[in-house]
Amino acid sequence: MSDARLADLAQRLPDLRLLTDAADREHYGRDWTRRWTPAPLAIALPSSIDEVQAIVRWANKHRVAIVPSGGRTGLSGGAVAADGELVLSLERMNRVLDFNPIDRTLVVQPGIVLQHVHDAAKSHGLIYPLDFAARGSCSIGGNIATNAGGIRVIRYGNTREWIAGLKVVAGNGELLELNRGLIKNSSGYDFRQLMIGSEGTLGIVVEATLRLTDPPPPSQVMLLALPDMDALMKVFGLFRARLSLQAFEFFTDLALKHVLLHGAQRALDGDHPYYVVTEFDAPDGSAQDAALAAFEQALEQGWVTDGVIAQSEAQAAALWRLREGITESLAPRQPYKNDVSVRISAVPAFLHEMQALLTHEYPRIEVIWFGHIGDGNLHINVLRPDDLDEASFIAQCEHVTKLLAATLKNHGGSISAEHGIGLVKRAYLESTRGAAEIALMRGVRQVFDPLGLMNPGKLFQ
Secondary structure: OOOHHHHHHHHHOOOOEEEOOHHHHHHHOOOOOOOOOOOOOEEEEOOOHHHHHHHHHHHHHHOOOEEEEOOOOOOOOOOOOOOOOEEEEOOOOOOEEEEEOOOOEEEEOOOOEHHHHHHHHHHOOOEOOOEOOOOOOOEHHHHHHHOOOEOOHHHHOOHHHHEEEEEEEEOOOOEEEEOOOOOOOOOOOOHHHHHOOOOOOOEEEEEEEEEOEOOOOOEEEEEEEEOOOOHHHHHHHHHHHHOOEEEEEEEEHHHHHHHHHOOOOOOOOOOOOEEEEEEEEOOOHHHHHHHHHHHHHHHHHOOOOEEEEOOOHHHHHHHHHHHHOHHHHHHHHOOEEEEEEOOHHHHHHHHHHHHHHHHHHOOOOEEEEEEEHHHOEEEEEEEOOOOOOHHHHHHHHHHHHHHHHHHHHHOOOEOEOOOOOOOOOHHHHHHOOOHHHHHHHHHHHHHHOOOOOEOOOOOOO
16 A cells, blocks of 8 residues: 555554545545545444454554544534545444343444344344434444434433443543443443544444333324414424324425425325424324324314324325435435424424524525424525525525524524534534533543544534
8 A cells, every 4th residue: 555554554454444445435435414525544444343443543653533434324524534534434343242131232333224223123022212214324323423313202312311331442442331231320420421422522432232122002193284383382282292292293395395306195185384293102092082182172273274194004104204205305405404402492482583594594595494393303404596606505504504503592402403513513512512511521532532533623623
């Protein structure tokens, strides 16, 4: 190899798969964001913890930055390698290592795809309850790095609730075993929780012990049409009081338009400004009766204008596609994305301010928004017009994001609900975290990664 550093790495680890072709560097050097030109030094694909440790020690010797890489489905630039970093892809570390029926845990490597975790848990009569539209491509390591939430947070919470233990290679190459699957552990700082959501800036997750749980009871899915934004929280409050909700997701008529163009099938006649997909426990007929009663009450109040309840698994899947297919349908337009959250009680006031802001600042730009209304998480997608060059578009979006961050700060919200900070949102971190808190975060990073080699440029400026 022409690069002496890579030659040294190959000599240390002769069995390591190392990619240097331009096509590979472009492929592995970016995530779903497309704002940065990939320019990694090379791609390392270790197959063991020992190899990961050796790579990190090599990086310390040569002062080479490392960008951990999983499914690269992130939307914040967290897996981008644009400045000569070594991409450390964990896709070959993708196996289930152990199942413990007593502890009801599954030990997995970080590169395993979420769908395969679901399949493994199901084979033992249990579930790993976190779920995302990208389940077929996102990896557990990436989910942990961003504390991903998804469509069932209302029932099961975020990723951190389901991580019983971690093995992490810190920035100096040391292997840390964190919590060891314990339910109770009051023996000092819980570094496991510190690693969750750290976006690879403190170390590299090389093994995870996942908690499993019982499958939920049979469920039913409803699609509701709503006349206005104010009805969203009213319908949510009504259905949450009457039913045991697993999910409560909303989207707008503009979002529906794109999903239908992408191949989904319309489920309700006519056009409506807002839609809700909700799923609820239905172990017997009484739950459906309660759902229909709630719908009738909402109809009388003018909070909904139409609705349908799925009569089969196929119909339920078709209703869910209207919500889960939004991101994929927008992907060809490479939208500028915001992923924000506020407390559920703050949602109504924030929605009005956000809508007014977006309408004022994007008078001729299409904005698609949807989200997990039951946990206060909204996804905003801004689509670039054909006659606006990319640089001007990004500049306008960043101006609006600065205003949005200020609005979120006033409501005690977060500029990143579940996709991380990465490169995209680091300028707005102070809207969510105070100066003293950010200083402590920097100090923590210095402890775990003294040379600053773990995913540099992400999270902090």
